[in-house]
Amino acid sequence: MATQLERVGRKTLDQLDYLGSLSIQLWVTLRSMKKALPFVGNRYRWKASVDQMLQIGVDAFPMVALMAVASGFILAMQGASELRRFGALHYVIDLVAVGFTRELGPLLAAIAVSGRSGSAFAAEVGTMKVTEEIDALRVMAFDPVEFVLAPKYLAALVAVPCLSIISGVCGIVAGGIFMFFSTHLGFLLYLRYVLMSIELHDVVSALIKSIAFATIIAQVGCLEGFRVRGGPDAVGRSTTAAVVKATFLVVIADAVFTAIFYFMRKP
Amino acid sequence: MAIISIRDLVVEYDGRRILDGLNLDIEQGETMVLLGGSGSGKSTLLRQIIGLERPRSGTVIVKGTDINSCSQSELNHVRRSIGVTFQSGALFNSLTLEENVALNLREHTELAPPIIDLVVSMLLAAVGLSEFGKLRPQELSGGMKKRGAVARALALDPEILVFDEPSAGLDPVVAAELDELILLLKQVYQVTIVVVTHELTSAFMIADRMAMLYDGAFVAVGTKEEIKSSKNPHVQQFLDRIPGKIARTTEISNLFERYLEAPEVNQ
Numbered sequence A: 001m002a003t004q005l006e007r008v009g010r011k012t013l014d015q016l017d018y019l020g021s022l023s024i025q026l027w028v029t030l031r032s033m034k035k036a037l038p039f040v041g042n043r044y045r046w047k048a049s050v051d052q053m054l055q056i057g058v059d060a061f062p063m064v065a066l067m068a069v070a071s072g073f074i075l076a077m078q079g080a081s082e083l084r085r086f087g088a089l090h091y092v093i094d095l096v097a098v099g100f101t102r103e104l105g106p107l108l109a110a111i112a113v114s115g116r117s118g119s120a121f122a123a124e125v126g127t128m129k130v131t132e133e134i135d136a137l138r139v140m141a142f143d144p145v146e147f148v149l150a151p152k153y154l155a156a157l158v159a160v161p162c163l164s165i166i167s168g169v170c171g172i173v174a175g176g177i178f179m180f181f182s183t184h185l186g187f188l189l190y191l192r193y194v195l196m197s198i199e200l201h202d203v204v205s206a207l208i209k210s211i212a213f214a215t216i217i218a219q220v221g222c223l224e225g226f227r228v229r230g231g232p233d234a235v236g237r238s239t240t241a242a243v244v245k246a247t248f249l250v251v252i253a254d255a256v257f258t259a260i261f262y263f264m265r266k267p
Numbered sequence B: 001m002a003i004i005s006i007r008d009l010v011v012e013y014d015g016r017r018i019l020d021g022l023n024l025d026i027e028q029g030e031t032m033v034l035l036g037g038s039g040s041g042k043s044t045l046l047r048q049i050i051g052l053e054r055p056r057s058g059t060v061i062v063k064g065t066d067i068n069s070c071s072q073s074e075l076n077h078v079r080r081s082i083g084v085t086f087q088s089g090a091l092f093n094s095l096t097l098e099e100n101v102a103l104n105l106r107e108h109t110e111l112a113p114p115i116i117d118l119v120v121s122m123l124l125a126a127v128g129l130s131e132f133g134k135l136r137p138q139e140l141s142g143g144m145k146k147r148g149a150v151a152r153a154l155a156l157d158p159e160i161l162v163f164d165e166p167s168a169g170l171d172p173v174v175a176a177e178l179d180e181l182i183l184l185l186k187q188v189y190q191v192t193i194v195v196v197t198h199e200l201t202s203a204f205m206i207a208d209r210m211a212m213l214y215d216g217a218f219v220a221v222g223t224k225e226e227i228k229s230s231k232n233p234h235v236q237q238f239l240d241r242i243p244g245k246i247a248r249t250t251e252i253s254n255l256f257e258r259y260l261e262a263p264e265v266n267q
Helices: A004-038 A043-058 A059-086 A089-129 A133-139 A144-183 A187-199 A200-226 A232-265 B042-049 B072-079 B097-110 B113-126 B142-154 B172-189 B200-206 B226-229 B233-239 B249-261
Strands: B002-013 B016-027 B031-036 B057-063 B082-085 B158-164 B194-197 B207-214 B216-224
Touching: A004 A043, A004 A089, A004 A133, A004 A144, A043 A089, A043 A144, A059 A089, A089 A133, A089 A144, A089 A200, A089 A232, A133 A144, A133 B082, A144 A187, A144 A200, A144 B042, A200 A232, A232 B194, B002 B042, B002 B194, B016 B042, B016 B194, B016 B216, B031 B042, B031 B200, B042 B057, B042 B158, B042 B194, B082 B142, B097 B113, B113 B142, B142 B158, B142 B172, B158 B172, B172 B194, B172 B200, B194 B200, B207 B226, B207 B233, B216 B226, B216 B233, B226 B233
Parallel strands: B031 B194, B031 B207, B082 B158, B158 B194
Antiparallel strands: B002 B016, B002 B057, B207 B216
16 A cells, blocks of 8 residues: 555656656746747857758648648548537537647647657667767757757747647648538638637637647657657657657646636636 | 866765765866766766766866856856867758757857858868768768767867777777777867766877876876776776676576576476
């Protein structure tokens, strides 16, 4: 019994330690962010940020778009099969529009970026740790957080909201295509209904969520990299841990934000 | 006056004592070789000298600054006068060799880009890598990576050069070339050189003085001749390459004999 309690206690302390490290790293990154900004910061960090934006955003675009289109069709078809029974097929438009704007757009983008870039961050930073590049940065009087993490974080803060918008648009377009083939509803009319069903609040909440998701993905990916101890096998483990933890935290954060926005809107 | 002064240095990892009350003075302009077997604590000592780790107690004073109690900006100031060549070279894989060498100049000086290019080409010529500046570290051999790391370490015209296992993993010819480069650097740049190694040929070729570490403590400090004539059993064992407690061949053969004679094996 004592051993079990000890184990639970140790695991709890480990998780608290992890959250503490994540918070400290976020604070240090925010303090270093100025250096990664254009005009006021260091131009090499800004250049690194732009490179990262291309890798996180542009390279992930086809994957996110395809995932969103497929999910748009799935949501529209599943919704239609139930709503048709009640003669409420037109509510599919609201379901797809609101669902993708508030929820699926940011979530699908975050899952794609977590799998692609979260793992890449952990692998890159972990490899730099193993090959003593992080130590080399420190002895050359560079701050590894400013040099490595800040450009990645800034890039994620720009790329993930953009991908969320793209994902939402692709999902809604897929819903429109479904509606056209199932009810012969014209696309422009469909778009008018879409605009009627979503509000500014939905878009703002989606952007807030996507910024939170970007923070989780960049910070968890890099923290896993910085925590690598040992050889190349540890890099592999950190990569897996980065994807698992970032995806898990994204879903938890999504639930928390959804609950907050739900209770904020409640009359 | 000593450029590096180590006083009562104690380092512990998880309660295990790695360095046990070390005292050492390294004079300006001399080449000090820190000698010792695997696990003797020489790399840990090196990490203390360059301020990568903090000791449990004791002080490391570099150029009159206690690097464990000074501010981050003071530490960075000291670090800019130290050039470090890591065991693996630790060149940044995302940059070309030229960019690696230019990094310090680009970020820590106000030099114009054409001047930086000129300095980089001079440094690459000094280490015999003029033709390889456009290559990335992964395209270079082990010896070239180390020479590239030397060029990077020299960029800010350091007062102290630190080498961690410079000849590890290199064939004897390339290792000898690197030793000659170290001798040349001392002659041309008049720098203080600290080398961590367990390669005896290398050590006796480049050293002015040597300090032999055993089990986290210095067992001998002196000139090459003093080390050679040392009566300390650990020094003699190391210099004469006498097998230690790990490779007791008689014990191993006895174990094999007992195993082969066991009834379970003979069945």
